[in-house]
Amino acid sequence: MTRKILIVDDDQKTRVLLKTYLEKNQYEVILSHNGESFVAEFNSQMNQLSLVILDVMLPDTDGFALCKVVRQKSNIPIIMLTASSDDTDRIVGLELGADDYIAKPYNPRELLARIKAILRRTAIADVAAAPRYYRFLGFTLDLTERKVTDNTGELVALTGLDYQLLKYFVEHPGDVLDRNVLSEETRGRDAGPLDRSLDVQISRLRLLLKDDSKQPTLIKTVRGAGYVFSADVSVVSA
Structure with missing residues (x-):
């Protein structure tokens, strides 16, 4: 096509x-x-x-x-x-x-x-054998429809980049994720030492998920190491 x-x-x-x-x-x-x-x-x-x-x-x-x-x-x-x-x-x-x-x-x-x-x-991946839903803190990430809803069922307006970043976080809960790893997964390239684009994207995702930017509890910054997604995540196949 x-x-x-x-x-x-x-x-x-x-x-x-x-x-x-x-x-x-x-x-x-x-x-x-x-x-x-x-x-x-x-x-x-x-x-x-x-x-x-x-x-x-x-x-x-x-x-x-x-x-x-x-x-x-x-x-x-x-x-x-x-x-x-x-x-x-x-x-x-x-x-x-x-x-x-x-x-x-x-x-x-x-x-x-x-x-x-x-x-x-x-691109929508073949998810036949993969989980369809990730749930955390009242949010539901639907991998088939590539969307996120909150605990009231309201759609969270994610861009494609927001979605890729959140998807990687929920697939690795509790792991300290290096900035370069996150940048590579979402943009296909390492984050340079002066590149603030990943930080901007993290701030945007926190805002969309109502995570306090001053004292975040969902996406935490690990000084000198990267970020960690701290929520408990459950997986549902269908």
Whole structure:
């Protein structure tokens, strides 16, 4: 099955080159040149899309606003493109629910690798012999439908990256998990010493699970070692 990707970038040369490169690698690509055209394409193609790529700087809006639009309607994976040399754009994007980011200028091969990694991580696995549900502190993680509900049955709005991180935590309760391990499992790469994206994602997940960020009891920080998921987790096959 051909994966369909929607890309918004205001630079025509970049759009065309990226479309050509990705199509050579068996992806179907839809292009938008501004926020208005992106929203129109997203609304019409949402159920067929596998991933969206958002440039931060656009003539009529920015990638952050578009990220919010996407997250209001879908958990589809999002990659942000940023020309900023500092971490601000990256952190804001992750806080809004982006799954990954890449700095401009970038090598198309690196972007392709990021796309493949995200789609591989978010693909629905064959769970016939695996547990379907993980339950902890009133929450239920459903691996088949890739969703989380709280003790009232209300859906917790997780992005694909949130889901991958939580899934790894509940599969390893009580284990001290190294930052690089968590980054590799969720983003396909090690966390650099100055990379705050994992910390941002942990903070976001704590907020979604109503875990006090100042004194967390669910996802605890182990100074100098990583993080530990401290809840009792039960497993149900079906």
